[in-house]
Amino acid sequence: MTLVKTKIGRRAFIRNTGLASGGLVIGFNWLASCKMTPEQVNNLPKEWFELNGFLKVGDNGLVTIMSPNPEIGQNVKTSMPMIVAEELDVAWKDVIVEQAPLNTDIFTRQLAGGSQSIRQGWESLRMAGATARHMLKEAAAQAWGVPANEITTKDGMLTHEASGNSAGYGEMASAATNIEVPEEVELKDNGSFSIIGTDKRNVDGKDIVTGKPLFGLDVYKEGMLTAMIVHPPAFGMKYKGMNADTVKTMPGIKDVFHFVVYPEGMEKQWSDGGGIPELVAIVGNSTWECMQAKKALQVEWEQDSMAESTSYHEKALAELLEKPTEAPARQDGDVESAFKSAAKIVESTYSAPYLAHNTMEPMNFFAHVTPEKAELLGPIQTPEFAEKTLAARLGMPLEKIDIMMTRMGGGFGRRLYGPFVIEAAVISQKMNAPIKLVYTREDDMTQGTYRPSYKVKYKAGLDESGNLIAWHVRGAGTNDDLIFENRFPAGAVDNYLAEKHSLTTNVTTGAWRAPRSNFIAGAEQAFMDEVAEAAGKDPLEFRLELFDRAINNPVGDPENNDYDPERYAGVLKLVKEKSNWGTDTGKARGVAAYYCHNSYVAQVLELEDGGDMPRVDKITCAVDCGIVINPIAAKNQIEGGMIDGIGHSTYSALSFENGRPEQSNFDTYRLIRHSESPKNIEVHFVDNGIDPTGLGEPSLPPVIGALSNALYQATGRRFYKQPFINDKPPLVG
Amino acid sequence: MASFTLNINGKQQEVDVDPSTPMLWVLRDHLNLVGTKYGCGIAQCGACTIHLDGTATRACMLTVSSVGNSEITTIEGLSEEGDHPVQKAWLEVDVPQCGYCQAGQIMTASALLEKNPNPTDEEIEMAMNGNICRCGTYTRIKKAVKLAAKS
Ligand code: FES
Ligand code: FES
Numbered sequence: 055m056t057l058v059k060t061k062i063g064r065r066a067f068i069r070n071t072g073l074a075s076g077g078l079v080i081g082f083n084w085l086a087s088c089k090m091t092p093e094q095v096n097n098l099p100k101e102w103f104e105l106n107g108f109l110k111v112g113d114n115g116l117v118t119i120m121s122p123n124p125e126i127g128q129n130v131k132t133s134m135p136m137i138v139a140e141e142l143d144v145a146w147k148d149v150i151v152e153q154a155p156l157n158t159d160i161f162t163r164q165l166a167g168g169s170q171s172i173r174q175g176w177e178s179l180r181m182a183g184a185t186a187r188h189m190l191k192e193a194a195a196q197a198w199g200v201p202a203n204e205i206t207t208k209d210g211m212l213t214h215e216a217s218g219n220s221a222g223y224g225e226m227a228s229a230a231t232n233i234e235v236p237e238e239v240e241l242k243d244n245g246s247f248s249i250i251g252t253d254k255r256n257v258d259g260k261d262i263v264t265g266k267p268l269f270g271l272d273v274y275k276e277g278m279l280t281a282m283i284v285h286p287p288a289f290g291m292k293y294k295g296m297n298a299d300t301v302k303t304m305p306g307i308k309d310v311f312h313f314v315v316y317p318e319g320m321e322k323q324w325s326d327g328g329g330i331p332e333l334v335a336i337v338g339n340s341t342w343e344c345m346q347a348k349k350a351l352q353v354e355w356e357q358d359s360m361a362e363s364t365s366y367h368e369k370a371l372a373e374l375l376e377k378p379t380e381a382p383a384r385q386d387g388d389v390e391s392a393f394k395s396a397a398k399i400v401e402s403t404y405s406a407p408y409l410a411h412n413t414m415e416p417m418n419f420f421a422h423v424t425p426e427k428a429e430l431l432g433p434i435q436t437p438e439f440a441e442k443t444l445a446a447r448l449g450m451p452l453e454k455i456d457i458m459m460t461r462m463g464g465g466f467g468r469r470l471y472g473p474f475v476i477e478a479a480v481i482s483q484k485m486n487a488p489i490k491l492v493y494t495r496e497d498d499m500t501q502g503t504y505r506p507s508y509k510v511k512y513k514a515g516l517d518e519s520g521n522l523i524a525w526h527v528r529g530a531g532t533n534d535d536l537i538f539e540n541r542f543p544a545g546a547v548d549n550y551l552a553e554k555h556s557l558t559t560n561v562t563t564g565a566w567r568a569p570r571s572n573f574i575a576g577a578e579q580a581f582m583d584e585v586a587e588a589a590g591k592d593p594l595e596f597r598l599e600l601f602d603r604a605i606n607n608p609v610g611d612p613e614n615n616d617y618d619p620e621r622y623a624g625v626l627k628l629v630k631e632k633s634n635w636g637t638d639t640g641k642a643r644g645v646a647a648y649y650c651h652n653s654y655v656a657q658v659l660e661l662e663d664g665g666d667m668p669r670v671d672k673i674t675c676a677v678d679c680g681i682v683i684n685p686i687a688a689k690n691q692i693e694g695g696m697i698d699g700i701g702h703s704t705y706s707a708l709s710f711e712n713g714r715p716e717q718s719n720f721d722t723y724r725l726i727r728h729s730e731s732p733k734n735i736e737v738h739f740v741d742n743g744i745d746p747t748g749l750g751e752p753s754l755p756p757v758i759g760a761l762s763n764a765l766y767q768a769t770g771r772r773f774y775k776q777p778f779i780n781d782k783p784p785l786v787g
Numbered sequence: 788m789a790s791f792t793l794n795i796n797g798k799q800q801e802v803d804v805d806p807s808t809p810m811l812w813v814l815r816d817h818l819n820l821v822g823t824k825y826g827c828g829i830a831q832c833g834a835c836t837i838h839l840d841g842t843a844t845r846a847c848m849l850t851v852s853s854v855g856n857s858e859i860t861t862i863e864g865l866s867e868e869g870d871h872p873v874q875k876a877w878l879e880v881d882v883p884q885c886g887y888c889q890a891g892q893i894m895t896a897s898a899l900l901e902k903n904p905n906p907t908d909e910e911i912e913m914a915m916n917g918n919i920c921r922c923g924t925y926t927r928i929k930k931a932v933k934l935a936a937k938s
Pocket of ligand 2: 883922923
């Protein structure tokens with residue numbers, strides 16, 4: 055047992071927070087947010103006793119656990135309550151999971167992003183469960199007149215062996231509400247878990263496979279109107295005027311108007327990124343009628359800033375790569391003189407295009423704004439920030455704004471940015487009616503907050519015996535400077551120089567699953583292979599040699615290195631063993647490893663024979679994310695991340711012509727499909743009992759390197775430019 | 788506006804809509820059957836897949852006026868209790884991530900198994916290729932289809 059102070063999130067442990075009645079705080083009940091099995095429904099308690107903001111215990115022993123964080127497919131709605139249930143010591147079958155509304159009084163960091171939900175929630179979730187268990191034990195101790203520390207718990211039962219007393223949690227729940235919230239609580243030892251580390255299937259699974267209304271787009275309410283927006287057709291343009299008269303009389307159309315989303319000078323949050331200040335709204339009775347009006351409406355736009363094209367971005371980024379930066383991001387030793395003395399030099403440039411997020415569920419939000427209050431419901435990864443902008447835009451205090459999250463049809467970073475929440479609220483206010491704002495796929499793809507386009511140039515120097523003596527990286531991105539200067543191989547090379555540039559553009563960019571890592575990992579790991587080849591060494595052993603260096607004799611202060619070389623080497627060794635690296639399988643193979651979002655991932659990827667773009671036959675993946683909360687779901691995240699990485703690096707791109715996105719739907723923007731997906735995936739976890747870290751992102755970045763390294767083995771050429779499908783060999787005449 | 792009588796999930800349903808309205812929006816906006824999803828509107832993603840006389844069909848490009856007497860099945864009507872073998876296999880394999888594409892995947896898979904109870908890997912991939920899963924659950928989908936085929 056570990057004793058911990060309950061100070062973190064202590065407010066969460068104050069009772070009677072208004073959540074006791076289960077989601078009623080915001081005035082309407084989103085039933086789908088409450089997950090019950092039929093047995094649970096038939097067996098609901100007569101009374102619930104709230105022991106803290108995270109959970110309440112029913113008089114019959116059923117327990118409702120609030121899932122605080124937004125669910126975007128990363129499965130936190132199952133895994134976070136599992137942690138609470140573990141420390142509460144209740145049987146999982148007796149747990150009902152409910153999506154918590156935004157409530158900053160109770161929960162900290164109600165955000166989905168950076169693969170941080172589990173890592174940052176770990177302690178408070180455990181404390182929530184442990185605190186409640188403590189209070190139940192105290193209640194039983196008082197009832198039975200025995201010392202609390204002699205009472206044991208298991209699967210929702212309290213037992214005092216010596217006296218022969220036992221009771222279910224439900225019987226003690228009422229009395230437990232009168233117990234003082236403890237100053238400190240005991241947590242279970244890692245390793246004595248009975249729920250954590252076991253496969254628990256998605257709590258929303260049944261509702262998903264039966265098509266229940268779970269998503270924002272599925273919200274339909276009495277008197278609700280549908281709203282759509284029309285946004286500028288190109289970045290660098292703004293609203294000029296329109297004649298909406300004929301469109302306003304189209305069937306089912308209620309109104310068409312120009313509106314200001316962000317008045318000049320209004321205080322915005324980072325989550326408003328990508329927001330367009332002025333838009334046109336179309337409001338009508340149904341989606342199809344709005345879509346028809348949208349097609350018919352002619353809006354005039356005018357040029358506001360430069361009309362940027364992909365050719366311009368590429369040229370400007372290439373020019374930056376030729377320029378040293380004013381001050382290096384990191385410098386160890388002296389690369390220039392090391393390159394002069396090097397026996398061999400390797401040099402390569404890698405690049406990747408803009409990407410759209412393309413969540414399967416397009417952006418949408420329900421809003422009902424009246425002079426008294428604002429009710430909002432829908433898919434958003436950053437409700438806390440949206441609430442602040444809403445308060446500023448609507449001129450309402452925070453208490454009058456309620457935001458409830460639905461399950462989200464994908465996030466990938468897109469729903470960190472919520473201008474659509476503000477747009478929905480402004481439209482509702484103007485219409486004085488409940489509305490659901492719906493983006494068409496085209497709106498969603500052409501008004502994105504995109505993954506920036508990137509270019510990076512590497513130069514490495516080897517000595518006579520093939521040791522890496524110098525490494526120079528210079529990277530550039532659109533509105534993003536790309537380089538993590540303290541990541542590997544920093545700390546493993548005597549002479550190291552990292553430089554980073556950012557190209558300011560008016561195409562809005564933002565976080566896209568594993569920001570920056572989603573490109574730089576693939577480039578770095580592909581380049582590492584080129585260097586290993588030049589050194590005449592096995593690519594996996596070459597990496598391990600570098601980690602040995604970083605472990606035994608790190609360059610610079612090891613505190614500055616943003617990775618743990620032992621855990622890094624650990625995943626490589628595990629993948630080496632599990633993939634039988636070094637044995638000839640007769641197939642083209644590539645290896646890569648990367649560390650980001652606090653987790654370590656290594657992969658060996660194997661291709662099928664044949665073709666310009668051979669299919670992935672098998673990936674063996676090793677992961678170190680500390681304790682694995684829910685193995686079946688953890689593997690799902692890892693598999694999905696790798697398929698995502700392979701898909702986007704092979705097939706996807708968003709390009710611009712005079713500021714206009716050239717792809718607007720899945721007929722022109724290619725996403726990976728079933729027959730292109732890896733045939734087999736094996737995932738292995740390092741078992742080390744370290745506190746858990748996230749899994750939503752870390753498997754994506756390295757797989758792009760593993761893929762390009764395998765492609766080199768298969769085709770004899772290096773792939774420098776994403777998407778790889780277009781990186782064709784030059785025609786030799 | 789025109790009135791249509793449709794046969795959906797074994798029930799006669801009346802709707803009064805513009806004849807050009809795609810079934811996707813008739814189901815979602817007018818009949819409160821929201822399991823059928825909107826993903827692209829141009830028959831590219833499969834999120835809106837329904838059965839039209841047993842054949843997997845994209846509801847986003849199927850106008851209400853073209854349906855006539857055909858029988859439509861949506862995810863809500865695939866089984867009474869959510870216990871169609873494909874649905875059960877989906878739960879057992881724990882296929883969904885975000886879950887948004889899965890109704891469409893399940894409708895395509897169930898139509899495939901109806902016609903071809905023992906598909907090969909290649910046949911599964913070909914049948915499922917019109918259904919995008921942005922979360923990348925493809926390997927699990929194939930596993931679940933094979934599991935459902937066994938039962
Ligand atoms: S919405 Fe019909 S195929 Fe995409
Ligand atoms: S599960 Fe998210 S799109 Fe398929």
